[in-house]
Amino acid sequence: MKSTVLYAPMAYARYEENQTLPARFSRMLNQSGLAEKVRGKTVAIKMHVGSGTSYSTIPPVFVRKLVDFIKSNGGDCFITDHYVHNRHPEHRGYTETNLGCPILEGCGHLGRYFYTRDVHFNTFRHVDVAGLIHDADFMIDFSHVKGHGACGFGGACKNIAMGCVTDRTRHEIHALEGGLVWDAEKCIHCDKCIEACNHDANSFSEPGKNGVYEVNYHHCTLCQHCVKVCPTGAITLDSHDYKDFQTGMAICTREVLETFEPGNVYYINVLTAITALCDCWGMTTPALVPDLGIMASDDLVAIERASLDAIKIEDLIPVGVPKGMELSGEGHLFEQLHGKNPYIQLEALEKEGLGTQDYELKTVR
Numbered sequence: 001m002k003s004t005v006l007y008a009p010m011a012y013a014r015y016e017e018n019q020t021l022p023a024r025f026s027r028m029l030n031q032s033g034l035a036e037k038v039r040g041k042t043v044a045i046k047m048h049v050g051s052g053t054s055y056s057t058i059p060p061v062f063v064r065k066l067v068d069f070i071k072s073n074g075g076d077c078f079i080t081d082h083y084v085h086n087r088h089p090e091h092r093g094y095t096e097t098n099l100g101c102p103i104l105e106g107c108g109h110l111g112r113y114f115y116t117r118d119v120h121f122n123t124f125r126h127v128d129v130a131g132l133i134h135d136a137d138f139m140i141d142f143s144h145v146k147g148h149g150a151c152g153f154g155g156a157c158k159n160i161a162m163g164c165v166t167d168r169t170r171h172e173i174h175a176l177e178g179g180l181v182w183d184a185e186k187c188i189h190c191d192k193c194i195e196a197c198n199h200d201a202n203s204f205s206e207p208g209k210n211g212v213y214e215v216n217y218h219h220c221t222l223c224q225h226c227v228k229v230c231p232t233g234a235i236t237l238d239s240h241d242y243k244d245f246q247t248g249m250a251i252c253t254r255e256v257l258e259t260f261e262p263g264n265v266y267y268i269n270v271l272t273a274i275t276a277l278c279d280c281w282g283m284t285t286p287a288l289v290p291d292l293g294i295m296a297s298d299d300l301v302a303i304e305r306a307s308l309d310a311i312k313i314e315d316l317i318p319v320g321v322p323k324g325m326e327l328s329g330e331g332h333l334f335e336q337l338h339g340k341n342p343y344i345q346l347e348a349l350e351k352e353g354l355g356t357q358d359y360e361l362k363t364v365r
């Protein structure tokens with residue numbers, strides 16, 4: 001049976017406010033069935049709050065609409081992410097005053113509040129579910145869809161598997177893929193890799209040209225920021241097993257979702273400012289394709305598939321391809337950018353019983 005994905009497109013027929021995306025988003029929420037689902041419940045709204053001067057994260061106007069909708073239907077909500085404090089969400093307009101509810105660190109302000117679930121897949125052993133996610137009655141997985149160097153693309157799955165857990169779990173998932181390799185011959189010791197690391201995970205053994213690149217894998221999340229900024233290609237990711245990585249993502253997602261009663265998770269994907277790189281880069285590059293709109297579904301796999309299908313190579317805006325990156329000419333736009341087939345993630349999610357790629361779009365105008 002096909003899963004339904006609601007789709008509020010950005011394209012409009014008339015020059016009227018009620019034809020614009022915020023108005024359609026409100027109508028989408030009214031049609032979603034969420035009103036009954038959130039009544040009387042504590043609702044965690046999982047977002048990516050961005051970083052630095054990035055401005056491609058979900059605009060506050062949509063967040064406020066969602067918060068007001070939940071509260072007006074008898075739900076009690078909060079917004080959550082990891083590294084909230086360090087990422088200064090207020091710089092992107094995310095404040096309690098603007099959004100109408102608190103913005104909380106998923107693992108608590110010390111990062112030590114989580115529940116560990118044991119898993120056994122290769123070296124992947126621990127899914128540390130953020131305490132506030134675990135304790136909520138209901139979760140809205142509110143995701144900005146974009147490219148992602150490590151995952152191929154970032155949407156609803158990435159928002160859970162990389163966003164509702166601790167650094168230990170993120171590292172264990174990334175480690176399924178391989179590790180960082182540094183080539184001393186290519187390194188010009190410009191230190192851009194050190195500046196690009198958000199986790200203080202890399203360093204040189206000594207200043208100057210004799211320094212050896214070292215990675216503290218206890219802190220490293222294998223986000224590949226250092227890989228991407230290196231001007232000479234001196235750091236590479238040994239990604240010998242991307243399929244294992246995607247299986248790890250799916251297992252992690254399954255474990256987080258299992259902390260909720262069936263039917264108590266809903267997915268909303270925002271397809272605006274669809275950039276090549278993730279919001280955690282602390283900057284925003286031009287969009288790869290025109291803004292598309294917003295999708296919503298109670299099926300994780302269906303909404304991811306519908307989102308990927310809507311992002312078409314033929315709509316590419318060439319200026320959105322970051323300098324130094326080249327399209328490979330094969331596969332989905334995100335695969336052409338990052339060398340990773342995004343549909344592998346969907347197959348892994350299906351295998352874990354988390355939904356179906358067979359969907360039908362229901363347009364909300």
Ligand code: SF4
Binds near residue numbers: 187190193229233234
């Ligand atoms: S960014 Fe590349 S070239 Fe520069 S110090 Fe790091 S590894 Fe060396």
Ligand code: SF4
Binds near residue numbers: 222226
């Ligand atoms: S992969 Fe990410 S976390 Fe690890 S050293 Fe590079 S920039 Fe830092």
